[in-house]
């Protein structure tokens with residue numbers, strides 16, 4: 001196929017709304033700032049558009065153009081890049097261009113004729129794409145350098161994606177007029193801290209400053225090296241204990257993922273005291289209530305160690321959520337990731353509302369606590385907010 005013929009064919013296919021998705025890559029000049037462009041159709045105000053996602057070294061930028069503007073855009077893209085992978089509804093196309101625009105063209109029928117979801121905000125847009133190389137995922141060993149998710153890291157990849165969906169839901173609650181301050185307590189190897197940074201800073205281009213805190217010095221040092229390598233200059237890592245971390249006055253989002261036992265409560269209480277707009281917390285082992293539980297009415301459950309442990313964990317999270325509800329948050333317990341991947345799958349998600357609790361709510365909390373003989377650590381931490 002000749003170059004001109006190829007161009008006309010592509011314009012005809014795209015002009016008749018056959019595009020499902022495309023990736024245009026291999027810059028002709030090494031100095032090209034844009035490394036790859038992804039295309040997909042979207043509908044904006046009832047008009048068909050093509051969305052272009054430009055991948056720079058560390059940033060993604062988006063542009064939406066009408067079909068009329070696409071002819072010129074295609075010329076521009078073909079001047080800059082030499083490789084095209086395109087999924088049309090009924091055909092898969094691969095084209096390689098030489099320096100002088102000789103075309104190697106491969107095309108095959110699509111196995112199934114594809115339908116296209118044109119909605120602008122489809123959830124999929126927010127997730128990390130399986131075949132796109134992301135510098136942080138490569139550096140953390142989740143992806144190979146060409147963007148393939150490593151088999152043994154697939155669960156982690158799914159968890160990261162799920163977490164980013166939750167982060168996306170928080171956008172409306174974050175301040176727009178200042179640097180958004182985010183703390184990740186017990187950040188460990190920090191897969192999710194890097195993911196959060198990538199999503200908010202690189203993809204959403206928000207002005208944020210993130211700190212990951214953990215007890216483990218070596219792990220934190222390694223994370224700091226990775227952040228420096230990636231030039232994530234607003235992401236820092238500190239060695240420290242959640243229980244002693246008192247260095248902030250105001251924080252906008254507090255994240256704790258699998259921080260052990262009452263370290264989760266300490267992080268929640270800090271978040272409330274700092275007036276955080278958003279709290280995302282997946283608790284880990286919950287021993288506190290397990291040792292306090294004394295509820296004769298529940299003996300047929302609690303005499304089984306396994307059930308007692310699980311019950312204590314569920315009751316602890318219910319108590320945590322209720323306390324947050326009583327100190328001005330709207331707190332929900334939602335599934336973080338399916339049980340296949342981890343049994344620690346309850347996320348406490350709380351958004352600041354400032355709403356005061358009513359007496360009925362307070363009474364039912366007291367009743368529940370008394371029934372179990374529970375003396376919640378978090379209640380003690382937040383007693384001045386509960387009175």
Ligand SMILES: C[S@@+](CC[C@H](N)C(=O)[O-])C[C@H]1O[C@@H](n2cnc3c(N)ncnc32)[C@H](O)[C@@H]1O
Pocket residue numbers: 185186187188189190191192213214215216240241242243256257258259260263284
């Ligand atoms: C199970 S790991 C989870 C790491 C990471 N948040 C994740 O979800 O992949 C729990 C981390 O919390 C840290 N941690 C537990 N208690 C802590 C405390 N009191 N202060 C700081 N870090 C703590 C541990 O060192 C560990 O790295």
